[in-house]
Structure formats: structure tokens, C-alpha cells
Amino acid sequence: MLVHLPILQVIVPLIAAPACLILRRPKLVWLFALFASSLAFIISILLLQQVMTAGTISYELGGWSPPWGIEYRIDKLNAFIALIISGISTVVLLAAQTSIEKEIPKDKQPLFYILYLLSLSGMLGIVTTGDAFNVFVFLEISSLSAYSLIALGKDRRALWASFQYLIMGTIGATFILIGIGLMYQMTGTLNMADLAVRLPEVAETRTITTAYVFFIVGVCLKLALFPLHFWLPNAYAYAPSIVTAFFAATSTKVAAYLLIRFTFSIFGISFSFTTLPIETMFLVMGLLGIFIASTVAIYQDNIKHVFAYSSVAQVGYMIVGFSLSTPAGLTAMLLHMFNHALMKGALFMALVAIMYRVGSSKINDLQGLGRQMPLTVAAIVVGGLSLIGVPLTVGFVSKWYLVVAAIEKGWWWLAGLVLLGSLLAVIYVWRIVETAYFKAPILGQQPVKEAPMAILVPVWLLVSANVYFGIDTRFSVEIAASAAKSLFGVAQ
Amino acid sequence: MVGIALAVNQIKDMFAVVMLAGIYGLVSASFFVAMDAVDVAFTEASVGAGISTLLMLTTVAMTGRTEHEASHKPLLALILVAITGGLLIYGTFDMPYFGSADAAVHNHVAPRYIYDSMKEIGVPNMVTSVLASYRGFDTFGEVTVIFTAGIGVLALLSVAQRPKDDAAIEAINDSMHEKHLILRVAIKTMIPFILLYAFYVQFHGDYGPGGGFQAGVIFAAAIIMYAMLFGLSAARRVITQPFVQLLSALGVLLYGSVGVVSMINGGSFLDYSVLAADPIAGQHLGILIIELGVGLTVASVMIIIFFSFSARREYQQANKGASL
Numbered sequence A: 001m002l003v004h005l006p007i008l009q010v011i012v013p014l015i016a017a018p019a020c021l022i023l024r025r026p027k028l029v030w031l032f033a034l035f036a037s038s039l040a041f042i043i044s045i046l047l048l049q050q051v052m053t054a055g056t057i058s059y060e061l062g063g064w065s066p067p068w069g070i071e072y073r074i075d076k077l078n079a080f081i082a083l084i085i086s087g088i089s090t091v092v093l094l095a096a097q098t099s100i101e102k103e104i105p106k107d108k109q110p111l112f113y114i115l116y117l118l119s120l121s122g123m124l125g126i127v128t129t130g131d132a133f134n135v136f137v138f139l140e141i142s143s144l145s146a147y148s149l150i151a152l153g154k155d156r157r158a159l160w161a162s163f164q165y166l167i168m169g170t171i172g173a174t175f176i177l178i179g180i181g182l183m184y185q186m187t188g189t190l191n192m193a194d195l196a197v198r199l200p201e202v203a204e205t206r207t208i209t210t211a212y213v214f215f216i217v218g219v220c221l222k223l224a225l226f227p228l229h230f231w232l233p234n235a236y237a238y239a240p241s242i243v244t245a246f247f248a249a250t251s252t253k254v255a256a257y258l259l260i261r262f263t264f265s266i267f268g269i270s271f272s273f274t275t276l277p278i279e280t281m282f283l284v285m286g287l288l289g290i291f292i293a294s295t296v297a298i299y300q301d302n303i304k305h306v307f308a309y310s311s312v313a314q315v316g317y318m319i320v321g322f323s324l325s326t327p328a329g330l331t332a333m334l335l336h337m338f339n340h341a342l343m344k345g346a347l348f349m350a351l352v353a354i355m356y357r358v359g360s361s362k363i364n365d366l367q368g369l370g371r372q373m374p375l376t377v378a379a380i381v382v383g384g385l386s387l388i389g390v391p392l393t394v395g396f397v398s399k400w401y402l403v404v405a406a407i408e409k410g411w412w413w414l415a416g417l418v419l420l421g422s423l424l425a426v427i428y429v430w431r432i433v434e435t436a437y438f439k440a441p442i443l444g445q446q447p448v449k450e451a452p453m454a455i456l457v458p459v460w461l462l463v464s465a466n467v468y469f470g471i472d473t474r475f476s477v478e479i480a481a482s483a484a485k486s487l488f489g490v491a492q
Numbered sequence B: 001m002v003g004i005a006l007a008v009n010q011i012k013d014m015f016a017v018v019m020l021a022g023i024y025g026l027v028s029a030s031f032f033v034a035m036d037a038v039d040v041a042f043t044e045a046s047v048g049a050g051i052s053t054l055l056m057l058t059t060v061a062m063t064g065r066t067e068h069e070a071s072h073k074p075l076l077a078l079i080l081v082a083i084t085g086g087l088l089i090y091g092t093f094d095m096p097y098f099g100s101a102d103a104a105v106h107n108h109v110a111p112r113y114i115y116d117s118m119k120e121i122g123v124p125n126m127v128t129s130v131l132a133s134y135r136g137f138d139t140f141g142e143v144t145v146i147f148t149a150g151i152g153v154l155a156l157l158s159v160a161q162r163p164k165d166d167a168a169i170e171a172i173n174d175s176m177h178e179k180h181l182i183l184r185v186a187i188k189t190m191i192p193f194i195l196l197y198a199f200y201v202q203f204h205g206d207y208g209p210g211g212g213f214q215a216g217v218i219f220a221a222a223i224i225m226y227a228m229l230f231g232l233s234a235a236r237r238v239i240t241q242p243f244v245q246l247l248s249a250l251g252v253l254l255y256g257s258v259g260v261v262s263m264i265n266g267g268s269f270l271d272y273s274v275l276a277a278d279p280i281a282g283q284h285l286g287i288l289i290i291e292l293g294v295g296l297t298v299a300s301v302m303i304i305i306f307f308s309f310s311a312r313r314e315y316q317q318a319n320k321g322a323s324l
Helices: A002-023 A026-054 A076-103 A106-128 A132-151 A157-187 A192-202 A206-223 A232-238 A241-267 A269-274 A278-298 A303-323 A327-357 A374-388 A394-408 A412-438 A453-471 A474-488 B002-010 B014-034 B038-063 B075-092 B110-120 B126-134 B136-157 B166-179 B181-204 B212-230 B232-238 B241-264 B279-323
Strands: A057-060 A071-074
Touching: A002 A026, A002 A057, A002 A071, A002 A106, A002 B136, A002 B241, A026 A057, A026 A071, A026 A076, A026 A106, A026 A474, A071 A076, A071 A106, A071 A192, A076 A106, A076 A241, A076 A327, A076 A453, A076 A474, A106 A132, A106 A241, A106 B136, A132 A157, A132 A241, A132 B136, A157 A192, A157 A206, A157 A232, A192 A206, A192 A241, A206 A241, A206 B075, A232 A241, A232 A303, A241 A269, A241 A303, A241 A327, A241 A474, A269 A278, A278 A303, A278 A412, A303 A327, A303 A394, A303 A412, A327 A374, A327 A394, A327 A453, A327 A474, A374 A394, A374 A412, A374 A453, A394 A412, A394 A453, A394 A474, B002 B014, B014 B038, B038 B126, B038 B212, B038 B279, B110 B126, B126 B136, B126 B279, B136 B241, B136 B279, B181 B212, B181 B279, B212 B232, B212 B279, B232 B279, B241 B279
Parallel strands: none
Antiparallel strands: A057 A071
């Protein structure tokens, strides 16, 4: 079975999804979905081990050799991202049954799990495939399920948020498809490795430049890179809490992966970074994103909005790392993708607990919550510290590598700006902490109990991961660095 | 086609817009035929001109016929669209000429599909070979996309409780039926032939244009027309909601299990050659089963979408009747 691991990674959740429809009973479906997701997680661990020791794995679907058939190609980069996605998905699912009982009507709960699994397999499919068109197919699976999951939110504004996301997401997907179509027209192939070989011959044509532009704009829409982020805050704020926790930690990572994959492995560094002024553009967008989105986050009165805008800012940090176009910069970006998944996973899971007990995520409704739900609020504090980048948390590790990469390039001013951005995070995190600990509970409001174990356990799993990987950085740094080096073609 | 697109943009009557969209589908289908892409044309005709018109009509029935006046100035959007369009045209400057023999598309991957697919797969329609075998995993993905759409619609639109006042609905249905006597008789005679044609398309996909996608859509269209003219409850008596849901899941599972069986038989996922002793027979068998899976899922998802839409409408109307 070991040779089939690459495909099993995707089809286990994919086939589990329709099977859920047959099980029907919500609790049973939940257990089954949890089982499928854990299986995918285990597979991703095994795959990462194989890739780290034995190198890239190629799997020929249907027994047809590429470029005629579709190839799955696992290297360090996508094994790493698949690990993040399936890991977060599994931890988040632990709390799903408890949380959605309050947010989604009973008859729709099985459908929720089906969509969740489809979304998971869509993301894993985008990441593991070695075929450009196959990316698009799985992009459709993950986006369609994402729109429906977001629209399931209890708040009626969820429908509008989902519709906005649908429009923006569809434009993004269409742009990506146009890009892939033009590439196919000029090279006659859809296989990524084959594209990388055949593209340089036609790289000087206007068609390929157009293809690249369309592809990048499409991906940036999905990535919610400033100023294409307008769909994100409302989508995160009004979706069911558990969905937000899953997407905030994973979905932008998938888009970031596509950006890296197409820029480095397909178009190649020399094309991507010389033909167009893409470095400068990304640097400016990234920095603007960090400062504007962080500032907006300070003025929000819904915590979900605060963290959603903070996500836009964090995408900015990733893109700044990307725009350095050095192995160190890319390492910082990959590290931040891993670390940001842990931070936002932990924070939004804590919000799942708050939504479960308080039923609202307005900052003002948090008054005095520090005493009533000590463990949950403590989780927000640790997650917030990590978001700021305090030592001993993963946030510090990302910022450290980003600053070092900037200095290595001689851009001292950039290092300064990155640190300045963290100060903004201090402000918006502090507002939440202050309300929860130092304001007296609103008079007449019923005191609430601590969240149930089913939610607390996954919350603290993620929180301790924030601390553990903040202290012991061997695992994440080693993989990120060696993936970045191999993308730059540097001998290790 | 440009004319129709402009008209769609200008006309405020939604019913006319839907009809024009259907015509647009038909015209683009003929355009594809002119380009010698019959399989694509067939899909466009059955999906673009057929089922999506039906579904849009159902939506119009729910939302009302006229468009609201737009309140914002679409200037920025116009500039963006102009830039996008300009870029697309810019991109065409270095494209190979249409039909040029040395275009990359014709010289790299395609020759093997054209010259060897008969030998390797044994299916005369090479589009089916590419779709179902060489790139069978993409098709699996597409079926999942359709399944996802069905589940999404169910999750958002399904009405939990049946409307209380069944009599009111019956009354609405009856009043509609008397008006459409001729249509009802005509449709009743046509339905068996449409269903039969769907099966022909389903199983003839190996030899001519067609296959699971088109067949599923045609099959669903017959059921939907029945439901439109004879009322939802009559159609529900033939096909219940849980049953279609089960079928839609079964289609995906059928497709997936072909892949799993080929893995167990020692091949890789969706490698049909290992399904039978003779690789060609295995390919035939595999394609037959997965096309069946595709057809099942497509047909049942289309029916699910229609049922959810019109159940919602029924619910709306029943409530309206109650409040009057």
C-alpha cells in the first residue's frame, strides 16, 4: 500500500465524503469524518518522512506515464503543506460535533461533514498534484465546498459574505484557468514538470507573459493579498466558527503554495523575477497589507473581524518573505505558513469555545470573561503573544527568520518595518486581553461556564504546538529550509 | 454571439434574459460543431442550452421577473474589465495561428492520443479515451465537483419541515395544470423518448459523442420537465429526495471504487488495464463503469438542485397563501 500513499492522501477524504451521505446519523458521520481526516494526517506524516529520506515521489494515475496521464508529484514543499492542512483539519474536527450542535440545525449536520471532507480533499488535491489542469479541478472542489460551508453560518449576513466570496473566488479561478489554458496553448502540455522544461523556449512571447499575469492575479485573489482581500473578513466572521478555524489556518496556505509552485517550479526563477517587476510589486503589496490591515484590525469590535484582518496582515508577511526572492526569504515564508496555521488555528478555536458559551464574538461581550473561562482566555493570550511574535512562541520564529532574511539582503529598513508591524499586533491583541481580564462583567449578564473538554482539548493542543514549535524549531526550520533550497536549486 | 451577450446585458426582463442565455448556449454549441469539437458541442447543448435554462427559469420563478435598478456607478468595474480584455487581446498576438500544424498543442501530447489510443484503449471516440482513461482522474474530480454542488444546494436550500398546508399546494398545482393541458400531453409522449435517448447517449459514448455527463443531464431534464408540469409532489412519488441523494453519492463511490479495485489488482489508481485479463477489455469495462457513475451523479444532482429549488418555492407560496 505504501506506493499508493500519494493518491490515498487525497482519495481517502474524497471517497469518505459521499459515504457520509449513506451513514446519515450526525454523530456517526462525525466519527467517520474524524477517522478519514486522521487517516489523511497519518498518510501525510508518512509521505513527509519518505520525501525527506528518499526524495521526490512520482505517482502515475491510471498507469499512464506523464505528460499523457496525470501525475502526482510529492516533494518537500507539498508534503509539508499537506501535513499542515490535514493536521489542522483533524484537530479542528475534534471539536466540530460539540460546536456545530449550537450553530447548525440537526438535519444539515451530515451535509456539513460532507462539505468539510470535500473541502479538505480539494485542498489536498491542489497541493499534491503535479498537473496544472488537475489543480483547477480540485480548486473547484475546494472552493464550491467552501462557499457552501461559509453560507451555513447562523448569521444571515453569512449568505451575503459567501456570495461575495463566490464572485471573487470565481473570478480568481477563471483567471487561473485562463493562465493555465494559455500555457497549454503555447507548450502543448499540462504536466508541471514538463511545462517547466518546455516553457523557457516560448518564454519571450506575449502570450506567456499574459498567462503569468492572469495566473498571479487569480492566485492573489484566492490568497486575499491586499488589496484583493475584501471577501475575506466577512467570510471569516459570519461562517460557522468551526469553519473559520479550519479555513483561517489552511485555505490561504493553499493559495500561497500555488504561488510558490508556479513561480519557482514552473515559470522558473529567471522568468518570474526578471521579466516582470514582480518583486517590487509584491513587496509593496505585502507591506501595505501588513500596515493597513493591522490598523483596520485595531478598530474592529468583533473579534472574528480582528483576527480576519490580522490574517490579511499575516499574508502580507508571507508575501514580503516571497518578494525577497532569496532562499532565506522563501524559508521565512514557508515557516510563517506553518506557524500562522498554528496561531490562527489556536485563536479561532478559542473563539469556537467562546461562541459555544457566550454565543457572540463581540469584544464588549467578553467583559470579565477572564475569570469565567480562564482556560479559553488564556489560550487567546498565548495565541495573541504568538501573533505578536514574542520569544518562545512560533510567531517569534517566523519574524526572526524574516528579519534575518531582510538583513541578509541588506534591507535594514525592511527589518525595521517588520518589527513596527508587530507593534500594531500588540495593540489589537491587547484590546481583547484588556476587555477579558480587566473589565467587570456586564451587570445582569448570566455568568458562563468554562468550555467543554471536547473544545478545550483541541484548543490547547494547538496552543501547546505554538509553544513547542516556538522552542524546538528543528522540525519546521529543517523542512522549510531544505524545501526552499531545493526550489532555488541550491545543492544541500 | 456578441449580439446576444449585449442583449442579455441590456434587457431588464429576466425571462427574456434566460431565454437569450439558452440561445447563446445553442449558438456556441453550433460554433463548437463548426470547430469540429462535437463532444464539447454536445455538452454545451445539453448543459448550456438545456438544463441551465431550466434551472434559471426555476430561479426566476422564485425571485421575480424584473431586474432592480442598479444603484452604483459601474465605472471602476468597466475600467477593470477593459484592462482584462485588453490584456487578453495582447496575449493573442504571439499565439500560433488557428489550425496551424506546428502549434505546440498538436505536436506534443496530442499525437499519442490520436494515433495510439485505439491500440491502447480500443475506444473509437478518442475524446472519451482522454476524458475517461488518460485523464480519468480529472473526470473523477469533475464528478466530485458536481456532487459538491448538489450537497451545497441541499445544505443551503433544503426545507426541513414540509409545508403544513398540503391542500394549498395541490390547488396551486391544479390551477397550473389546467392551463397547460397541451404541454402536459406533449411532454408525456416525449418523456419516454428522452429517457431512451439518455440511455443511448450514456452507453454510446465510446463510439460517438456523448457519455455520462450529457446522458445524466438529458435524463434529469426529462424528470424535471415532468415535475414542472405535473407538480413536485407527483414527481416526488416517483423519485424521493433521500433516494436521489443516495444515487448521487453512489455515482461518486462507483467511480472511486473502480479506482480502488484497480489498486487492489496491482495497478495504480484508475488503471483500468488491470481490471480484466486483457488490458483492452479492462479499459472497456472501466470506462463503462465510470461513465455509469458519472451519469448517476450528474442526473441525480440535477434533480436534487431542481427539487430543492422548487420545494423552496412551494414553501414560499404555501406561506404566502397562509398569510393572505
